[in-house]
Amino acid sequence: MGVLSVLNFTGEYHLMIGSYSINYLTNKIKILSKEKVSKFILVPTIDQELDQIETLLRDYSDLIDIELIKLDDFEKITEYLFKLGRDEVNNVIDRVWVNLPSKITGNSTIEYNQIKQNIFQQCQKNRIPISSLHDSANSRFHLIPTIKNEKTGIELGISTNKNGCIIGTRLLKEIEVKFWKHNHIDKFLENIVSLRNSLKQLKSQNDNINDDLWYQIGLIAQDEEGWDSSKFNEFVKEEFIKNNVQKFETASRWLAQMIQYYPLRTLNTISLKDLLQNDSNDMTESLVSNTEEKEASFAKEASLNSLLQNISEKLSADKQTIINNESTTTTTTKKQSTVKLVGSGPGSLSMLTLQAIDAIHSADLILADKLIPEEVLSIIPESKQLYIAKKFPGNADSAQQQLLNKCQEGLDKGLNIVRLKQGDPYVFGRGGEEFLQLNEYIATNNLDAKVEIIPGLTSALVGPLVADIPMTMRNVSNEILIMTGTGTGGNLPVYPEYKKERTSIFLMGLHRVEMLVDNLVNDKKWDDETAVCIVERAACEDQRVTRTKLKNLVEVVKIIGSRPPGVIVMGPAVNALVPDNGELYTIKEGL
Template sequence: MPGLLTSQNITNKVSLIIGTSPLTRIRALKLLDLGAKPIIIGSTSHIASGKIQHIDRPFELEDLTQLGRSEVNKVVDNVFVTLSVSYINVIETISHECERLRIPINVADNPQLCTFTLLSTHTDGDFQFGVSTSGKGCRLANRLRREMANVLPVNIGEICNKVGDLRERLYEEDIKDLKKEVDAQDGLQHHDEIGQEDDDAIQSSTLNTLIIENNETFQQKKRQRIRWLSQVVEYYPLSKLSSISINDLTKEYKKSDLQDKNQKEPASDNTVIKKGKISLIGSGPGSEEFLTTAALTAILTADLILADKLVPSAVLNLVPRGTEVFIAKKFPGNAERAQEELLERGLEGCKRGLYVVRLKQGDPYIFGRGAEEYLFFQKHGFTPDVAPGITSALCAPLAARIPATHRDVADQVLICTGTGRKGVLPNIPEWVETRTTVFLMALHRIGDLVAALETKGWNLDVPCAVIERASCPDQRIIRTTLKDLVAAFESAGSRPPGLLVTGYACNVIEKLSDGEKWRIEEGASGLVVKFTVAIGEPPVRFRAGAIFIPK
């Protein structure tokens, strides 16, 4: 099972190496290079470096608690065993004793006796990455590490240094501004938490010497700094990052800081408020793998995100920490008021000069009120940008291995809603044998819909499929016919959001066997949802899991 990958500072830590195989020398030199103090125990005729302590005798259990640093009661910091498998009884004893003493141990060629394994690493300055196969194959890990290193910029170490310098400079600039605010407040006894931040999670420490009145002031600076630096790292070409001018970027940051202040402070005769903007963004069918680059860019750069409750957590998890997110609670009977609240919050954000992203599942204009929202914001002076999304109406059939069109089977596709204004059934289309019809927002009243289709003259023997949470890991497909649809759906229960696909195209690739009334398939299938790193290798696909077949 994969373990927790960490990068440890082992400077001046005592590493005990037990055994004198050729691997011993490799381990000792690597540890020495990383600043550790390796000690080798065992008989050998040659030690590669005079800086490595060697004890020429067999190992004793007491060595674990006698050869370490005095500040940790002489317990060694970690243990490496390089003995051959012929010493398996001794190795097991050492492993069990280390586990009892909570000493990390690595045993060569015995991953089951290890509490940690070593990665095949690539290092360039402060940049380092490692590859682990959890002890399954060192040569494979080495090859993968070489393949990955070949696609890195040749100056990746310089890039890390430059980004680190920029991060530190921006932090220092914000501290200077904060101290000015503190001095101007004449000793008001309020404090704020400040500190260096991880790019993924704001972590802060309290500096009691810095005092400000408004507890949000520096927090706002932190959020702006993280967002600004993240955009530089994300969108600046990697090949150019090592040569960027810290001074020039710092000046640009200060300009953006001034603009940020201008948009938040009350307008005056000499103040120009930055005008906000809004984008209507389609988040796709469900999986974050199917976001467009335009959608991802909007998510990463927004000041305020307004999302539908059906936007999955996998997509929302991409929102940077510190970005305000409001999720509409469009529960039955509350949809209209929830929509009004979204519009009000979006308009308020635009008036405050923010970049507002209205994140909508699927495509903004396919039964998503996108045009209504466009007209609303346009009426109030903010014309939205619109980024399309992959609609589930087309993605879900593909996920279920249903070709929406197929020669001599289906020559047209119709996308309908199953819910009209105020919850009533919409106008039901006529039955067309060569059409694939997709019903969105119809599963909550599937019985009424089937009855209406029958009244309209539809052939109830036509194959159909309910596809729920398309492209997500918990995707589910119910394959059946219209006449058995209600019974099949009731037996499975609801897993929204979902849609209904009808038409003979449902039988082109997947067919029910003789005697099957319906089939339930669990798990994402039919879509390429993960991609390999190496060019030219086939993609990895998720296939359907358990199948339940009632007779």
Template sequence: MSKEQKKLQRSRWLSQIVEYFPLSKLADISIEDLTEAYKHNKIEIANKDLNEEKPATKKTKLNKKGTISLIGSGPGSVSLLTLGALQEIYSADLILADKLVPQQVLDLIPQKSTKLFIARKFPGNAEKAQEELLSIGLESLLNGEKVVRLKQGDPYIFGRGGEEFNFFMNHGFKPIVLPGITSALSAPVLSNIPVTHRDVADQVLICTGTGRRGVLPNLPDFVKSRTTVFLMALHRIVDLIPKLIDDKNWDPNLPVAIIERSSCPDQRVIRTTLSKTAQAVEACGSRPPGLLVTGYSCEVIFKEQDQLKEKGWIIEEGYDYTNDNLNQFISLASTSIKKDTNFIQPSVDGAAATPPPDTFI
């Protein structure tokens, strides 16, 4: 057993002591008690290993059942990653990700023995890439490994989390699901848009701007007191806006905000009105991924309507959240259990995969 493996064994043994001993007994445990108990524990393990024959050891390994968890990694910034997600990342044997998972989050994967697979999802290949990802995950589970499906945002907000849950469940593995912070709710906050506000907005709707095979979905009717957030819509904005205004009777002067790369250092917010949204996207270019927030809540805090009318749209650049304590915490966590990350190459089209950019959905 290597030095690193011994260190990990001691950590796991101590965590079991803390988990299973009552508080009253824990309060009376001394360093000497722990040392003596650990020595006895090592002796018992050694004797057990000597008494077990090799075939029995192999059988035990084959009978070990793998575990799967679907984990939301948030919109982009590490500061919005949950502690539960961080714990799952550091205890995984295999991490399944795709190009939407932010690079800042991928950088947290332990650096010794954790395998990483990033699915190459691009137009025309998304389904095949998804099938390959699920197949690799299932194979790892059958080998008794702990698999973490790391998903950008929240697993169940347009993340196919329900499909993946059913897939693994149908193969005998019930996933653990941990929520993540979805950009549909965090991006407005980081852009000073209160999606609900007294006498302005009493409801929030999250919907997609792209249906199956790239067609427009069934779009919602206009509700004055509603804030509507469109995900995966900006690349269809030229088709989307006329449908909302002409077919669904949306107010052409409705305040909107285009929020791109939310919570990342190069976050950009373009404030405009519904009728000018497509024009603004064409003039400013695209900084994917992004989302569209619509509703009168967009002007609750933003008070530059006169300048907006004059220019057509206003651009706000950047997002800065620096916290020394956060950085120290991440650094401490990343060095507590170090593993080498083995990057698994996708087999789709035989092309080598590259780590994804720091993005969100």
């Protein structure tokens, strides 16, 4: 088995022994020249067509320094490993490509096999990386099929780990057509990288900007392996965010949050202005930019209409009568506009209620929470106006006000509005506040509108269920307590004293788990041996369930990072069906 990694060929000297075929040689030279290899040295076998090889090498001589060595005695080939390299590495070749005849390619001889063994032994002994065509057992690296955006350098590849190269090629084709091209990944990458570079330029003009910020939020110039994701959603004080001096930091945090949570199609049109202005975040701009995309939008809406038609058959007769009556009402009659606070459940489309789907389809304007997964947002036709909250831990109040302003603007225009919320509107979703605020605005401005509530499945109840945690169970737990990890003004709420027979569920607590654990253990004297389970992205394809103990919770979150939204479940019910195995933590990925 191998490990996928990124290789830097810049400035290296590569030695290729045998060329296999003109097509193979051409592809390798193209790749190595793009990767800025300084020198490419080729030693072809005697039986290969030298005229074609020489012509090919001349064609690429402007792109890469090429040396052709015609060797009659291959027994001496190992000497070149230590003579043709760079001066700074004592003339040792940086990498070796071996393409000598084998049983697979034919023309294999005892002499060639012995030469290959000598090369393998010398490379292994001197730690020279080697890639041997059709001999994976002796290879220490090889190239894999990839999709690459040339403007940004971002690349996606697949390794089958010796289980058949055709499998990887097929998977890559499927990904390219059904994911990469379908979601306009090239536009997404080029826009996001451009925004990051613009912010980087602003950063270089201000010496007061904290260099640690980009590491914390994942915009640092390195791949994910070197990033500690546990601080991605670290809480930031509201007064700090409102400081104009911190506009760069706010914009950086918004960009990071958008990359992590927003639907891919919306990220094609985000601008620097969107990042620097508090109230600009309309996701509908330029989403439908040409005829083909418009046709796709209409097709999607028609498909959703078909889905809703099937759903409507399951609705009650009274509901169906209302729908039919509304459809026959003359267009000249002005209808009462509505604001529907809609619970979208934990994130899985399968847990979205029929009422919620109907509300989404009939809305003119949809105002969505940041953490609404793309799976749910994907059923919104592109013709609908969509606005996604600009939230990160610490700026919830200002982002909430922006949503309220958008909602009021929509009411003034007589729009049907859906306020799409994670989970259930009335379970730590500010639904009660919005209900009062919107009704007050409607009454004050004498608008013909009403506010409706559509319930959703809360992750506080779904999370434990999908993690095999019975919240109540005889002789284990006789009480359920649902709490928040983020109180008013960023302060922790007042928690109760410890009770062993209780199942305690914390929403919005992962980003400040250190404060939470400290308060529970040191102030409220909770037993630090209490079983704990973190359920992230409950009921979604990328669900993650992590079990540990209260005393280890902070350490574990630092190790595994966070994957919001997540709930923390504590109490003996955590291990009622899944016994503790004594390890620091256990993880179960996926549904």
